[in-house]
Amino acid sequence: MNLIKLAFRNFFRMKFKLFIALFIGSISILKAQYNNPQYKIIDVEHYKLTLEVNDSTNVINANINVNLQFKQAANEFYLDLVERDSVSGKGMKVDSIYQNNVEVNFKQLNNKLIIYPKHNFPNLTYTYKIKYKGEPKDGLVISKNLHGDRTFFGDNWPNRAKNWFPCVDHPSDKATVEYIIKAPNHYQAIANGFMVEETNISEKRKQYYFKTEVPLPTKVMVVGIAKFAIQNIGEVQNVPVSTWVYPQTKENGFHDFEIAKSVLDFFIEKIGEYPYQKLANVQSKTRFGGMENAGNIFYFEESVTGKQEHEDLIAHEIVHQWFGNSATEIDWSHLWLSEGFATYLTDLYMLEKHGDEVFKTRLRKEKSKVLSFYKQSKTPVVDGKTKDFMKLLNANSYQKGAWVLHMLRDKIGNELFWQGIKEYYNTYKFKNASTKDFKQVMEQVSGKSLELFFNQWLFNVGHPILKTDFIYFRKKLRLTVEQLQEKPFEFPLEIALYYKDGSSEIKTIEVQNKSYAYEIEAKGDVKYIELDPNTKLLFEEEK
Structure with missing residues (x-):
């Protein structure tokens, strides 16, 4: 009789856990639906972008094939694309759209490319070929670098990809991508994925072809076109690592980024298999200190000093290849799953490399930033109210997120912490996750209820x-x-x-x-x- 009772109790406990898991998953999906209105209608599977740049004008000529499936029948749908405005003359003007070789109607309105499909059936893949041109307002930064050389650099975070190619510009819609880049032959080009082809198409122009094997969020889909000095510095566990810097200071740049190999090796050992086909560290015109573009990280121009002063920045951006790029936050309000992870796992790298005092000094500095930010803005880490996503790049997302992981590691122990990090990554690689998804994994690994811990530190405001x-x-x-x-x-x-x-x-x-x-x-x-x-x-x- 006791065995029967025990069996029933275990059965209903399993059913309850399954219910909770499905409930939490539905919350994540609903969140994505709320912030990504196209979630219910379409799912983009693949982009193939042909991009042509030149030295006489900032106008790009482009066409893109967008492969997508409809989740339900629709008379219209839209992609994000910033249209040309009459004041600045910047923005994109679409010339034509074909659905599987049949021309379709469209209009551009309020930075949306609204498309009227001829027909559509759920769960079938349709290809939309879109021809367009224009001078990007943002996203693809066309300018001169610190040496006066002309450059073109993608800089999409959080949702600025729509300035230079039509897309669903939201982290919850991931897709594979191909790039065909046509540029004057004095440039080199870098992009996500593996370089399949480099061809001289005329005496003055080259064509580059890159292709990814795994899906990416648009925030990290980029190209870089510039005069580069390139150094291939070997492989780390079968991952080719390279450095791309301005030729004028190539010796300094090559020295600065050679430490990326040991950093990459550390995180492969701690987290698991590296998710992309290469790791290229690129000197660039990004507005950020570093931008973790998948497989090719863009660093700010002044990062090259020859003194290896930015080891922690390099570590931070490499962590993002797993957390932020591969296992991606379901929405911007869960940004700490990207930035908090990169900050704290960098701290743990510095602990391993430089010792306990360096580690604690970093934690104390991070704590100080959290306390200062709280005096300015009393918001939770998981902040669904802030709609200016640039303002989410704050001490809550970075330093407080890191401190939450630090306290979680202390609560469940170092071994279970790393086991949970690995399990979370393996569960959500190439997918999207919410804070509650992460909590559920850590509860399963640790065998502890973490409801109160997550609520008070992440969903509530403040600290003791x-x-x-x-x-x-x-x-x-x-x-x-x-x-x-x-x-x-x-x-x-x-x-x-x-x-x-x-x-x-x-x-x-x-x-x-x-x-x-x-x-x-x-x-x-x-x-x-x-x-x-x-x-x-x-x-x-x-x-």
Whole structure:
């Protein structure tokens, strides 16, 4: 009878877990539907972009084949594309669209390319060939580099790809991509994927052909066209690694980026197989310090110094190849799954490479940025209200996200933490995930409920603000801990007791209440105490 009861109990427990998993998954899908209106209608499978650039004008001539499936019958659908405006003259003008070789009607309105298909049936693949031209307003940056040489660099994050090619410009719609790049022959070209072809098509022009094997979000689909010095620096676990820098300072650039091999090897060992066909580190005109474009990372121009000053930046962008590019946040509000991961896994790389003091110094600096940002903006890490996505590039997404992972690692242990990171990646590689998806994986791996942990640190605003006081009497320390913020947090707090004889020890208390008095055994006269001596908790201390 007891065995029967146990069997039924286990059966219903499994059913309940399945229900929860499906429920959480449906929330992620609904979130994507809300922020990507085309989610219900189309699914882009592949882009094939032919792009022609020149030195006489900033106008690009292009055509793109977009392979997509309809999820339901539709009289119209749209792709994101910034149209030409009459004031600046910048933007894209579409000349024609063909659906499987049949011309179809379209219009450009409010930076959308609205297409009226001739017919469509769900779950069949249709190819739309779109011919267009124009001067990009943004996204494809056409300018001069710091040496005065003309360059063309894709710089799409968060949703600026639509400035130079028609697409579903949202991280939840991934697709494979091919590029055929036609340019004057004094340039070299780099793009996502493997270079299939390099051809002299005339005395003055070259053609480059790149192709990816795995789907990418549009935020990391880019090309780079410039005068480069290129160094192939070998392979790391069968991944070719190369450096692309401006020729004027090639020796410095080659030296700066040679450390990428050891960084890549570290993360392959820790996370798993590298997701792309190559790793190219590229000096560029990106507006960011680094932009983690899939398989070819673009770094800011001044990153080349010859002093290897940006090891942590290189590590940060390489981490993104797994988290952000391959396992991608379902929506921008979950950006910490990209930036928080890259920040903290870089911290762990620096711990391995440079030791504990460097690691803790980085954590303290990150903590300071979180506390400063909180004084300016009281928003949660998972922020669905901010619609200017550039403003999500903040201390919540980066440094607080990193601290959440740091505290999670302390909570479940280093071994289970890395096991969970690997499992999360393997589950969502080449897919999309939400914060709750990540939580579910870490719960399965650790065997612990993490609902409260994730809610208080990621979905609620703020952090613990602690005021403490103590008295010592007869080997007893009476410690009062008061949380001054509006909502109390629950967390372990390490207390270092420093004795008058010069010795010390660490005690741990579980803080759960708004205010509470703890009685702690002490081995002698306590001179003073220190909260969180090992840098394990994100908090603010009120003096």
